[in-house]
Amino acid sequence: MSRHYDIVIVGAGMVGAALACMLGGSRFQVAVIEARRPKTRWPRDSVDLRVSAVSAASQHIFMALGAWDRMVEMGVSPYHEMHVWDAAGSGVIHFDCAAIAEPRLGHIIENRVIQRALLERMDAFDNIDLICPASITTIEDEVGQACVHFESGDAITAALVVGADGGNSRVRQQAGIATQGWSYEQKAVVAAVATRKSHEQTAWQRFMPDGPLAFLPLRDGRSSIVWSTTPQQADELLALDETAFCQALGEAFECKLGEVLQAGERAAFPLRLQHSTRYIAPRRALVGDAAHMIHPLAGQGVNLGFLDAAALSEVLLDALARGRPFHTQGVLRRYERWRKGDNLLTMSAMDGFKRLFGATAFPLRVLRNTGLKLANIDGPVKNSLIRQAMGLKGDLPKLARWT
Numbered sequence: 001m002s003r004h005y006d007i008v009i010v011g012a013g014m015v016g017a018a019l020a021c022m023l024g025g026s027r028f029q030v031a032v033i034e035a036r037r038p039k040t041r042w043p044r045d046s047v048d049l050r051v052s053a054v055s056a057a058s059q060h061i062f063m064a065l066g067a068w069d070r071m072v073e074m075g076v077s078p079y080h081e082m083h084v085w086d087a088a089g090s091g092v093i094h095f096d097c098a099a100i101a102e103p104r105l106g107h108i109i110e111n112r113v114i115q116r117a118l119l120e121r122m123d124a125f126d127n128i129d130l131i132c133p134a135s136i137t138t139i140e141d142e143v144g145q146a147c148v149h150f151e152s153g154d155a156i157t158a159a160l161v162v163g164a165d166g167g168n169s170r171v172r173q174q175a176g177i178a179t180q181g182w183s184y185e186q187k188a189v190v191a192a193v194a195t196r197k198s199h200e201q202t203a204w205q206r207f208m209p210d211g212p213l214a215f216l217p218l219r220d221g222r223s224s225i226v227w228s229t230t231p232q233q234a235d236e237l238l239a240l241d242e243t244a245f246c247q248a249l250g251e252a253f254e255c256k257l258g259e260v261l262q263a264g265e266r267a268a269f270p271l272r273l274q275h276s277t278r279y280i281a282p283r284r285a286l287v288g289d290a291a292h293m294i295h296p297l298a299g300q301g302v303n304l305g306f307l308d309a310a311a312l313s314e315v316l317l318d319a320l321a322r323g324r325p326f327h328t329q330g331v332l333r334r335y336e337r338w339r340k341g342d343n344l345l346t347m348s349a350m351d352g353f354k355r356l357f358g359a360t361a362f363p364l365r366v367l368r369n370t371g372l373k374l375a376n377i378d379g380p381v382k383n384s385l386i387r388q389a390m391g392l393k394g395d396l397p398k399l400a401r402w403t
């Protein structure tokens with residue numbers, strides 16, 4: 001006979017692991033299923049290829065979950081300023097945390113650090129079982145429950161199945177939830193690089209017609225780059241030897257931080273916009289990339305995912321506290337209404353930026369340079385943009401607010 005859980009979370013990536021911690025210590029019996037064994041060790045001076053710009057709202061969530069101190073111990077890199085400029089004009093925008101009396105704009109953190117700290121925290125809760133490595137194949141509806149089948153032939157049942165299983169979500173496919181979106185016909189090349197000058201704990205981004213190039217400050221003085229460009233150029237960049245790559249990177253970045261001296265391992269990720277038409281179905285809910293994927297230009301993707309997890313856990317725990325069934329469409333709809341509109345707004349804004357900055361037509365170039373200059377004028381509009389970028393605006397779940 002298969003074991004029964006209240007909630008099964010498929011995927012222990014950053015978002016799934018965060019959701020599990022949010023349900024930790026509650027009366028829910030939770031299983032988390034993860035296909036890949038997460039990294040628990042790595043060489044001390046190595047940097048993960050994948051890093052995230054983590055907003056203040058996400059930091060609040062990690063603090064509330066008791067995972068933040070462990071992240072700090074493993075290494076986080078605060079950034080205080082952000083410089084964005086247009087390669088095809090004189091438009092510049094500069095954000096400084098001092099303008100809104102905040103100690104920092106956010107942190108750059110390796111994805112493996114975030115995931116490991118959350119998994120360690122999750123491990124401390126008796127009501128959560130991690131089933132790993134295990135891949136789910138199908139999910140069937142049975143009377144009063146859903147049955148989750150594994151590749152191994154095993155199965156477990158649950159009142160609610162949450163898909164935190166990324167952009168190609170099996171949970172979403174099995175629930176028959178469609179997606180809308182398109183490929184950006186771009187790939188993001190990522191690497192950790194050393195530069196002649198200090199990154200000054202600043203996030204830098206130059207917009208070029210083929211896509212933005214970001215330098216994100218790492219704690220060891222290096223920068224993590226995200227260079228979004230045509231798939232052809234991305235493949236060429238991956239094929240260059242280290243010296244030629246450093247040269248090309250320095251030129252593309254106007255040598256803002258001096259020469260690029262050294263580049264580590266490189267990889268490229270295809271970029272697409274994808275939004276699920278529904279975040280819920282009977283006994284199903286989607287969070288994180290399973291529900292939405294956006295262009296990384298403003299470093300928002302996983303931050304939105306953490307807010308999804310915080311909102312979903314809040315409505316589920318609220319239903320539990322009121323003694324109501326938590327898996328009903330009424331409860332799940334509250335989650336969907338809360339997060340879908342906010343996510344759509346951010347996705348549309350990021351998509352608009354991507355298109356505006358990719359445009360080469362003269363009127364659009366004038367428009368964006370004028371827009372950047374107006375947005376850069378010190379005052380309430382700019383301060384509001386800074387708060388928005390820090391994730392401090394909007395209808396935030398309790399876990400994401402300062403208490």
Ligand SMILES: Cc1cc2nc3c(=O)[nH]c(=O)nc-3n(C[C@H](O)[C@H](O)[C@H](O)COP(=O)(O)OP(=O)(O)OC[C@H]3O[C@@H](n4cnc5c(N)ncnc54)[C@H](O)[C@@H]3O)c2cc1C
Nearest residue numbers: 011013015035052053136165166288289299300301302303
């Ligand atoms: C180049 C790049 C830079 C980015 N930079 C930023 C940034 O600075 N800030 C930011 O906020 N976001 C950023 N993002 C977005 C961010 O990386 C994603 O939003 C985030 O990784 C999504 O996390 P997730 O947990 O939802 O999904 P995933 O990380 O995809 O995790 C899904 C998990 O589910 C597991 N899984 C999948 N299928 C199954 C199955 N059938 N059975 C069991 N387990 C399964 C997988 O093994 C995986 O561990 C960036 C993205 C890219 C591509």
